[in-house]
Amino acid sequence: MEGLQNSLNSLEQYCNKWKLTVNVQKTKIVVFRKGGALNRQYRWSYAGNEIEIVQNFNYLGIVFSSGGSFVQATNTLSGKGLRAMNMLFSVTKNLHTPIHIMFNLFDSYVLSILNYNCEVWGFLKAENIERVHKKFCKWLLNVKMTTNTLSLYAECGRFPLYIERHVRIIKYRLKLNTSKSENCILYHIVKNQRYSIEHNQNVSNWTSKVRKLLQDSGFEEIWLFPESVNINMFIPEFRLRLRDIYIQNWRTNMNTCTSLYIYREIKLSYVKSEYLEILDNKKYRNVIAKLRLSSHNLAIETGRHRQVDRSQRKCTMCDLNDLEDEFHFVLKCPYYSNLRQQFIPRYYVRHQSVFKFISLINSDRKSVLIKLAKFCIQASEVRNQVNIN
Structure with missing residues (x-):
């Protein structure tokens, strides 16, 4: 508590020296904690003005919550993505746009919003994000909202959005090894996380999830020797591996889903239907x-x-x-x-x-x-x- 107040006091002195101003009305404080009520003694001020303590704060387009959850962040992104999707359909509703162009427009115009900054929160299942993707496919084909997702994605040749999020996470992690001087603070944070999980297997953090993702996809050697990886060659291979794993699970689920008894005879390969x-x-x-x-x-x-x-x-x-x-x-x-x-x-x-x-x-x-x-x-x-x- 005292440390943050001292930092605010130092900031005030610096701004006074260089004739800078801080908008206290737009300045907020988030106290990250696992749960429970916030101590009433927690008070911070700047230039005699008390700074508001909030539960959530939107920083550079991502909502950070005091509990450390990114659920609110994904809810915000899904809402923005849904509005962008509605606008896309509004613009193209009277056009005979080829379906592959519609998917390209979705990936460029909507998916860029849905997966924004997913390198940070991308390990979440984020069903709210996926619902926007499924709704787009259903609206595009004009099928019922209850249409089975297994057949819907296979018909369109689409994959769940988490696959691309995982690809971006791994790509980001590998790039940290080649950008030590550009982002030395972040590099050392991840390095310390790696040290922690190697000495305590029960530690759960961003880096431990990266390790599990690589191990589950059969690339444990990438975790062990990340400096030796050619990113441009590995990332396409990693994406293909994740898609292959999904297709294997898709085939298994198709065979056990009674409502798809006709579709599994129609759909023999996981590609967009001709x-x-x-x-x-x-x-x-x-x-x-x-x-x-x-x-x-x-x-x-x-x-x-x-x-x-x-x-x-x-x-x-x-x-x-x-x-x-x-x-x-x-x-x-x-x-x-x-x-x-x-x-x-x-x-x-x-x-x-x-x-x-x-x-x-x-x-x-x-x-x-x-x-x-x-x-x-x-x-x-x-x-x-x-x-x-």
């Missing part, structure tokens, strides 16, 4: 996306939300007593036979099978995809009209 670039018409593109991602009103999906047993999610448009799933809707239900003859190529209709349905929905022919989209639009209208009546 139709997203083939179809420049936003309406048709979104219709195909809804069909592939089960973001529709067929009984197989609505029954799941109503907790209806899967075997009872039958089609009410025909008497085949079949499940009303995507395959039945597109190729099998006799109620849509006329529309099917008009829009679906005969190859897929004759001797229909799940294999042919997957081949149809994965087609790289623009004309086939457009007709499939038109079929879904008109068949859905017919279905909705019958259900209303």
